[in-house]
Amino acid sequence: MTTHRLRIEAKTALADRIAEFTLAPVEGRLPPWAPGAHLRVALPDGGDRAYSLVAFGPVPEAPDRYTIAVQREDDGAGGSRVMHGLAEGDEIEVTAPECDFPVRTDAPALLLAGGIGITPLISMAHALKAAGTSFRLLYAARSRDAMAYREALADGLGDAFTAHFDDAAAGPLDLAGLIGGMAAEEHLYVCGPRPMIDAALSQAEACGIPRDRVHVELFDNASAGAQAGDDSFEVEIASTGEVVTVPAGQTIIEALEEAGHDLIHDCQRGDCGICQTEVLEGVPDHRDVVLSEAERAEGKLMQICVSRAKTPRLKLDL
Numbered sequence: 137m138t139t140h141r142l143r144i145e146a147k148t149a150l151a152d153r154i155a156e157f158t159l160a161p162v163e164g165r166l167p168p169w170a171p172g173a174h175l176r177v178a179l180p181d182g183g184d185r186a187y188s189l190v191a192f193g194p195v196p197e198a199p200d201r202y203t204i205a206v207q208r209e210d211d212g213a214g215g216s217r218v219m220h221g222l223a224e225g226d227e228i229e230v231t232a233p234e235c236d237f238p239v240r241t242d243a244p245a246l247l248l249a250g251g252i253g254i255t256p257l258i259s260m261a262h263a264l265k266a267a268g269t270s271f272r273l274l275y276a277a278r279s280r281d282a283m284a285y286r287e288a289l290a291d292g293l294g295d296a297f298t299a300h301f302d303d304a305a306a307g308p309l310d311l312a313g314l315i316g317g318m319a320a321e322e323h324l325y326v327c328g329p330r331p332m333i334d335a336a337l338s339q340a341e342a343c344g345i346p347r348d349r350v351h352v353e354l355f356d357n358a359s360a361g362a363q364a365g366d367d368s369f370e371v372e373i374a375s376t377g378e379v380v381t382v383p384a385g386q387t388i389i390e391a392l393e394e395a396g397h398d399l400i401h402d403c404q405r406g407d408c409g410i411c412q413t414e415v416l417e418g419v420p421d422h423r424d425v426v427l428s429e430a431e432r433a434e435g436k437l438m439q440i441c442v443s444r445a446k447t448p449r450l451k452l453d454l
């Protein structure tokens with residue numbers, strides 16, 4: 137995988153626990169990216185974290201800087217704390233941008249952001265604006281202090297932008313009203329924490345909105361991760377009969393990779409669908425936001441980056 141070494145040119149506090157990083161190449165050119173794209177920052181522990189790229193306007197064809205915004209999660213796995221500990225002049229290693237959350241600029245859109253989930257939606261909203269396509273962006277945060285980019289969004293998007301403060305409104309966004317009121321051709325894009333994604337998907341399904349008009353991205357890996365009470369289980373690889381044990385605290389992908397298998401994956405949080413795998417036997421424990429309720433109930437498909445097993449063994453079409 138191609139990586140790029142970037143220098144932190146500027147680090148700016150945007151809101152409570154949110155900092156913006158402007159990243160310049162140490163050498164060479166930066167690859168272009170599409171609205172909604174993210175890059176992965178390598179962490180000292182060997183892991184990485186995905187951060188969406190931010191652009192207040194059309195994405196340049198030949199970018200000379202990347203901008204990301206990172207919210208510090210004090211009870212998270214530590215990636216955001218590492219990022220917040222960096223200073224201007226420090227260097228980081230990142231992957232080339234990829235986009236699992238593309239926007240259709242030829243269809244009207246309702247964009248819903250929760251917290252730092254605003255980041256991919258900024259470039260997507262500006263792409264819709266540039267295309268002259270009708271859209272609305274609703275951005276919810278706990279409070280005014282917790283909201284990044286509010287003034288820039290209001291200036292850039294005008295009436296298409298609405299800020300929602302949970303504390304002032306005495307509650308979260310009215311997802312039922314917003315999604316229930318969507319026009320027939322409107323696409324729904326949601327990026328935020330897990331409860332918001334789950335609620336939006338349920339509402340969209342209840343309203344009969346086809347899944348191909350609903351697009352979601354979780355903003356953090358942590359919310360898709362292990363849960364208390366997870367047990368180990370076995371995965372049988374149908375093509376070879378090999379059986380691999382997946383311990384608690386490890387994903388199917390991690391266990392299979394440790395056993396020497398090469399697998400295609402990207403988000404590793406259950407929202408891009410790239411690791412989707414057919415289940416031939418056993419019952420999956422779904423933890424993704426890709427499948428519909430009907431697909432979950434059917435149990436024939438699963439996202440092996442996050443989902444686990446309700447039975448002692450899964451036979452997968454691998």
Ligand code: FES
Pocket residue numbers: 400401402403404405406407408409410411412424426439440441442
């Ligand atoms: S890698 Fe994205 S859903 Fe599994």
